Amino acid sequence: xxxxxxxxxxxxxxxxxxxxxxxxxxxxxxxxxxxxxxxxxxxxxxxxxxxxxxxxxxxxxxxxxxxxxxxxxxxxxxxxxxxxxxxxxxxxxxxxxxxxxxxxxxxxxxxxxxxxxxxxxxxxxxxxxxxxxxxxxxxxxxxxxxxxxxxxxxxxxxxxxxxxxxxxxxxxxxxxxxxxxxxxxxxxxxxxxxxxxxxxxxxxxxxxxxxxxxxxxxxxxxxxxxxxxxxxxxxxxxxxxxxxxxxxxxxxxxxxxxxxxxxxxxxxxxxxxxxxxxxxxxxxxxxxxxxxxxxxxxxxxxxxxxxxxxxxxxxxxxxxxxxxxxxxxxxxxxxxxxxxxxxxxxxxxxxxxxxxxxxxxxxxxxxxxxxxxxxxxxxxxxxxxxxxxxxxxxxxxxxxxxxxxxxxxxxxxxxxxxxxxxxxxxxxxxxxxxxxxxxxxxxxxxxxxxxxxxxxxxxxxx
Amino acid sequence: xxxxxxxxxxxxxxxxxxxxxxxxxxxxxxxxxxxxxxxxxxxxxxxxxxxxxxxxxxxxxxxxxxxxxxxxxxxxxxxxxxxxxxxxxxxxxxxxxxxxx
Numbered sequence: 168x169x170x171x172x173x174x175x176x177x178x179x180x181x182x183x184x185x186x187x188x189x190x191x192x193x194x195x196x197x198x199x200x201x202x203x204x205x206x207x208x209x210x211x212x213x214x215x216x217x218x219x220x221x222x223x224x225x226x227x228x229x230x231x232x233x234x235x236x237x238x239x240x241x242x243x244x245x246x247x248x249x250x251x252x253x254x255x256x257x258x259x260x261x262x263x264x265x266x267x268x269x270x271x272x273x274x275x276x277x278x279x280x281x282x283x284x285x286x287x288x289x290x291x292x293x294x295x296x297x298x299x300x301x302x303x304x305x306x307x308x309x310x311x312x313x314x315x316x317x318x319x320x321x322x323x324x325x326x327x328x329x330x331x332x333x334x335x336x337x338x339x340x341x342x343x344x345x346x347x348x349x350x351x352x353x354x355x356x357x358x359x360x361x362x363x364x365x366x367x368x369x370x371x372x373x374x375x376x377x378x379x380x381x382x383x384x385x386x387x388x389x390x391x392x393x394x395x396x397x398x399x400x401x402x403x404x405x406x407x408x409x410x411x412x413x414x415x416x417x418x419x420x421x422x423x424x425x426x427x428x429x430x431x432x433x434x435x436x437x438x439x440x441x442x443x444x445x446x447x448x449x450x451x452x453x454x455x456x457x458x459x460x461x462x463x464x465x466x467x468x469x470x471x472x473x474x475x476x477x478x479x480x481x482x483x484x485x486x487x488x489x490x491x492x493x494x495x496x497x498x499x500x501x502x503x504x505x506x507x508x509x510x511x512x513x514x515x516x517x518x519x520x521x522x523x524x525x526x527x528x529x530x531x532x533x534x535x536x537x538x539x540x541x542x543x544x545x546x547x548x549x550x551x552x553x554x555x556x557x558x559x560x561x562x563x564x565x566x567x568x569x570x571x572x573x574x575x576x577x578x579x580x581x582x583x584x585x586x587x588x589x590x591x592x593x594x595x596x597x598x599x600x601x602x603x604x605x606x607x608x609x610x611x612x613x614x615x616x617x618x619x620x621x622x623x624x625x626x627x628x629x
Numbered sequence: 630x631x632x633x634x635x636x637x638x639x640x641x642x643x644x645x646x647x648x649x650x651x652x653x654x655x656x657x658x659x660x661x662x663x664x665x666x667x668x669x670x671x672x673x674x675x676x677x678x679x680x681x682x683x684x685x686x687x688x689x690x691x692x693x694x695x696x697x698x699x700x701x702x703x704x705x706x707x708x709x710x711x712x713x714x715x716x717x718x719x720x721x722x723x724x725x726x727x728x729x730x
Contacts, residue, residue: 517716518714521713521714521716522714524659524662524663524713525659525710525713525714527658527662528655528656528658528659528662529655531654531655531658532651532652532654532655532658533651535651535654535655536651539649539651570649571649571651574650574651574652577652577706578651578652578655580707581652581655581706581707581710584707584710584711585710585714588710588711588714588715589714592714592715595715
């Protein structure tokens, strides 16, 4: 059967419908049998609009049950034929004639029902009171309503009502087909309720987890701030250092993106050099900020920086000593900065060479460090020095290895120093407008890398 | 400090290092890359090593690597890299005749 599900959401969770279902104006109320419901608690009301036209095969009407939805957008609306049972128990029952007669009756009486207000505009506070205010003819429906409501309370569910012209009730029996259909509906309703329950439980546990994470983050942030403010922090709160930096870096990136957007619109709107310079100075100062953050993070957790886990996967591809390679950056800028004066060309060329040389020097230093560390750890005394000698050797080795690990921080610091100096030197060589374009190009490159990472992570896997 | 000044003026480029210091290795590599042949003094293998280290620290020069060009203190790793990026290091080396191009 054709049913249109209309969901009325309540902002403050009260049992009120604040929006009307949109009715097809071409099908007057005679074609529409509205089942609406009310609940006690603040929940989303679900309404069903059934098309009587589809009732050719079943000489009945569609009753839908609205299920309590706590805070979700799920619509598990099922039909609960129990209402029909209820109605049967009610002092009056409804007329379940053939389609034609039903239609005729509704046509006649439809206008007199208060339910006309459904199609006419805003009706608020659907509820029992509304029922009471309905046309006098729906008196009995109110009674049935009450009794049904009691039943609903017992079952902890919401009641569904069919507004109907009471004078048409009779005591006709139901079809076999109808009974079977009702049974199926019952089953479907039960299954749906179970599904809903499971889903809601899942949501609630997720919400709890989320709150816990937020608290952890808050704690870590506080501890992290403590770390970064004290210059010679000797304790390393490693886990928190990493998390803190990730959070700070995310915030930094957000602000950076905002500044770049500002720069972009300034460039596009042909702003003056003075205006551009102000924005560019802000961007450069903000770059200084990230190097300061990284410096603190290097003290707290150098391996987190080295791992590059604070960057997206594609960016990590190009990771060098905890960040980007200045020489590579200059290479990709080379084409985009034209036209350059002779002096500028020389300057940029020298800068590229210098950064390349510095990178090589630092890389070689790192290799020396690795080699030295390996030698320290592998020099074991498998000899006859005696157990105490072995232990002393071991401890000595570990102490030396610890010292070497400590120098890692220095390498990251110098790598960042190189990046910072390269950016500043580039800014010195270029004109204001060229600097703007360079900063935009750098940002575009990295944001494309980040977008690539997102695509990669979301790729469909067989 | 005399020992330091003495050694520092002996050659156009002088670097005080420690054999275990890998950052010193980086700075040495950079100088070789530029074509300079600096005089390297490994303080942990030098006879006057400890004295020199004390003198360096007394001057506020920090620890190794300690770089001298043309007899004058240039700085540690951070300073050398910064000067290299803006082209000053090369100029200093040329001025001190440590390199010619």
